[in-house]
Amino acid sequence: MPIAYHTVEKREFNEWVHAHTGDLLRYAKTRVREEAEAEDLVQSAFVAAWEGRKKYAQQSSPRTWLFSILKNKIADHWRKAYRDPVVHGQEPVDADFFGDNGRWAPGHIPAEWGLGGPDQAEQMHRFLADCLRLLPSHWRAVVEMKFLKDKDAELICQELGISATNYWQQIHRAKVRLRECISTKITKDNHH
Amino acid sequence: MQTLMLSCRKAAELTERQSFAPLPAVQGFQLWMHTRICAGCQAYQRQSKRIDLLLEQRGTETALRPTGPMEERIIAAISCKN
Known part of the structure; x- marks a missing residue:
């Protein structure tokens, strides 16, 4: 079955921001050292989600999708920390x-x-x-x-x-x- | 027999490996044998699992502080992007 793509409009996306920022932030804060780092990671996850919204397949919930992007952002953060001499x-x-x-x-x-x-x-x-x-x-x-x-x-x-x-x-x-x-x-x- | 017995250091390492994926049969058996007779490694195994559970659960509770200003910041950041 082909993946059903669904174009996300700005208004809908803003609703996601209001609905999920709290949970994403709470998750991120426990997984990095500084609160400010967690806020930056959540913001950059939303920006990446917005820019990649055409890739959003409607089958997964927005929450699952946003969490997977955030997890990748946090993983990038630790990969850099690991490699930093x-x-x-x-x-x-x-x-x-x-x-x-x-x-x-x-x-x-x-x-x-x-x-x-x-x-x-x-x-x-x-x-x-x-x-x-x-x-x-x-x-x-x-x-x-x-x-x-x-x-x-x-x-x-x-x-x-x-x-x-x-x-x-x-x-x-x-x-x-x-x-x-x-x-x-x-x-x-x-x-x- | 000597080669079958693991050190505690190796047992702790295999305990971590096992939390990712099942161990090869021989190593799995060695670890099982070792933890049967070693109270320290038994405690280690239990506590290591407990820590993993805690690590996984972090920040997944639902009670939240308001994040209004943060939401506005994100919406502003997106508004300048197409």
Whole structure:
């Protein structure tokens, strides 16, 4: 069946802006460092959508279409951050977390999270956001790409220009670091 | 036997790989064996999944702050484009 193209008029497009800016912005803000960056990404996603409106096939909802454009914009943002030698900084090192024998180093062995309480989900999101902020851009890019590219490892490796082996090592290191950061926050919180 | 046993470092790496796509049979079995006997890696596996879920859910709640000025800015940016 041929794709049914539907020409989007400005008035209809403006309705989309009013209907979806809030959700797109909320999504973007949790996925980049600065609020201003999130706003720029949402705006550039709308501009790209307007300029590419002839490619909009009516079968997918405007919301789905706008989100897919925004996800591409955010992925571009992290691809640039990943390749930027200035923010590259420290290379991921896991010597802190594992001993020479490959076992968890003392003091770094994952233990169960003693979680409870009705505000748990909200609290976890706050801890995650704080820990993502502490993660160097280079590592965060590796983590963010996983969800922006819907867990397509081959595509991610292409975007970042690295081998699969390299990617597994980097995401593993970033994740070990992220997990420990969250654990530390939970432990501190439980002592309060 | 020695070659079948994974280190915790390798187990954590395979845990991440597995969250993208199923592992090849031998590696999948090695990881399963390792996590059966290693409490630290069991906790790691559970928490790693939990973090992925949180990462995926970020910013998808519906309660919103008004974004009127931002909407006007976007409409203005588009109005100068054909």
